[in-house]
Amino acid sequence: MADETHGKREGATRRGRAGSGGGRGGSGTRGLRGNAVIGQSGGPTAVINQSLVGVIEALRAIGGVKKIYGMRHGVSGMRQGDVVDLGRLRPDALKRLAATPSAALGSSRDKPDPEYCRAILERCRELDIRSFFYIGGNDSSDTCRIVCELAHAEGYEMRCIHVPKTVDNDLMESDHTPGYPSAARFVATAFMADNLDNRALPGVKINVVMGRNAGFLTAAAALARRREDDGPHLIYLPEVPFNTRRFLVDVENVYRRLGRCQVAVSEGVQDDEGRPIAATLLAGADVDAHGNVQLSGTGVLGDALADLVKKNITNAAGKPVRVRADTFGYLQRCWPDASRVDAREARAAGRYAVRLAAAGRMSGSVAIVRTSNRPYRSAMKAVELADVAAKTRRMPPEFIDGMNDVTPAFLRYAAPLVGDLPETAVL
């Protein structure tokens, strides 16, 4: 079922049958009744509010629902009945909200246990919630699944639909995930600009990119390349075991050839045995000053790699090479320059989730299918919660080139999602 297509033009959608009640998602009566609630979960993105607005719009368009609530900080607020009434938002307010990055309802990183889920269900009963929409990543889809199963077991009729979101792009069943194209756009733009900076003041520059288990976001750095000698010259993904000795050889080779080297490294790079490099490099060092090895919101991996280079690679004059590290951090997921494709698809995913519920589907998630690459077109399809929940997709082998690069296939995959980058010139 791939029945909402998205062409190049905004709003160029063709409406068809949605979630006609078949499949393991279970089947209820068509149409909606009672009240609906929407939550946002996990790390925010530049377009998660597009999905929120998409759900609200579609609920209003389809009708049948009396009240539309928003959970304050996801399940964390839902458990306490902390909801807001979203029914009064006027179209111009919705438009501004959709264009605003980060999760307007507030988000949560809670992973509910069965008791926590029972409290959620209790609040849902009290509020007569019959449609439960949860926008988030694979953990959030698992929460959605547990709540749904609990409702089913207790004979409470409530449709639970998950709306995908993650900058990591690691959800199963989807060509890509809303949130990823915009974060990838930030990363590609950043590498492009930083490459020009590194041309002007040459040296080794290491940029650490988000992505604990999947390298899609780090790989997007490759979209920055315009000229043969443009960075990133080396790309290290969590899917490829990271070896510090090989890393130093790689950097030295590029530095000898070009007099500079721009490196993209995923925060989640791991050694042969699956241990995060950030932890390994700090094992004998100042772990206290950095607490437990957290990957985002710290510059520790970049600093440790820069230190390695400084100690091991010298320039032509026999002095340590100039080396700097930047960790792009949270700007990757909130920068207010969303990819157009992403904004459109995130909105469509929200709308599609409502159509699945309205078509009688008791549970499920939404996935994006790419129907054409040039010109780029996509469609939404329904998938089972169990096929998405708590699972992680990683970069497929055909996107990975050896130990330190991505393939042209990856570039063909990512380019239309990210959109055009600013033009630049060199002398």
Place this chain on the structure above:
Amino acid sequence: MADETHGKREGATRRGRAGSGGGRGGSGTRGLRGNAVIGQSGGPTAVINQSLVGVIEALRAIGGVKKIYGMRHGVSGMRQGDVVDLGRLRPDALKRLAATPSAALGSSRDKPDPEYCRAILERCRELDIRSFFYIGGNDSSDTCRIVCELAHAEGYEMRCIHVPKTVDNDLMESDHTPGYPSAARFVATAFMADNLDNRALPGVKINVVMGRNAGFLTAAAALARRREDDGPHLIYLPEVPFNTRRFLVDVENVYRRLGRCQVAVSEGVQDDEGRPIAATLLAGADVDAHGNVQLSGTGVLGDALADLVKKNITNAAGKPVRVRADTFGYLQRCWPDASRVDAREARAAGRYAVRLAAAGRMSGSVAIVRTSNRPYRSAMKAVELADVAAKTRRMPPEFIDGMNDVTPAFLRYAAPLVGDLPETAVL
């Protein structure tokens, strides 16, 4: 002398007398002869190529100069006669170049000694350079001054004009410096977006901003505020002594009140005795792993402050608060979304430098004068190299509010430079 005004519209310039040869800058004959060379120096900015193109355009328009050379990597290339011919660039190529961030000619951090400067002058003689334009910060203006004095002492007629550039905004005599408005725009946009992220997943968020001695760039974070409870909630400038104990009290107070706290801290914050906090915090810690305490291109200050918070502030449940640190790094100076005012003024500064030389001025620098704040208008004026060279301007007291904020006067000063930020909405 403030005789090139810049109104709101692009190119709305009124041409008048420029650098009519008076003042300590010395006086030569009017008009230009021989060849010209242009260099770019120090940390790149988003608009330093605007100034480069401004110089080229004006040299062509005024005429008299035979060849226009560009130094490869500033004085470092000039010393070796490594120059490129800029005379063949066509208008469309210049337009693309002007819009490209970072220094297209390559930059340099060399601080030439007298012997180095003699080599530069020797190459200038060989190339019959009679006009020497150097785009950079206060160190670069000092280089310009030394080369100029050497030429004068040796009786070699060469006009040496410095074109201002620095994201730090720390040049004397100027209302502000080309490069600063664009970097400030990045910082304000980043704080605005990150504030929304921090609203969604509350905690303490520390963002480290460039600026070793001057707090202008860190202060620009305050432009991100839209609502009463928006961050940044605390702003720490290098002009105000930083005390870790007071910092913890400040953070805890905001956190108790709002349940979150977004902090802007300059990489250059110092203790009462002028020692960088980054060095102090690491004094007893793992200095080896971070080499000598460099301020940019490392996450060490942010990580150390985050660690302080983690160890000293607990949430309502008695657990350490959620705390993250991001160091904005080099993206601040190369992000390809220049402020419009900045792009226009950087171009105008380059053009004005040529007009100073053509008017017979033997040496000097260009400064920006604000002629009106609402609507914003500025003009260029000539200043003496000695008044700019190797001097540092810091945030004036009227821009600093107590220990951890900026004043409305600063906001009125910075807002027109940065321009409009994306609109956002909250529920």
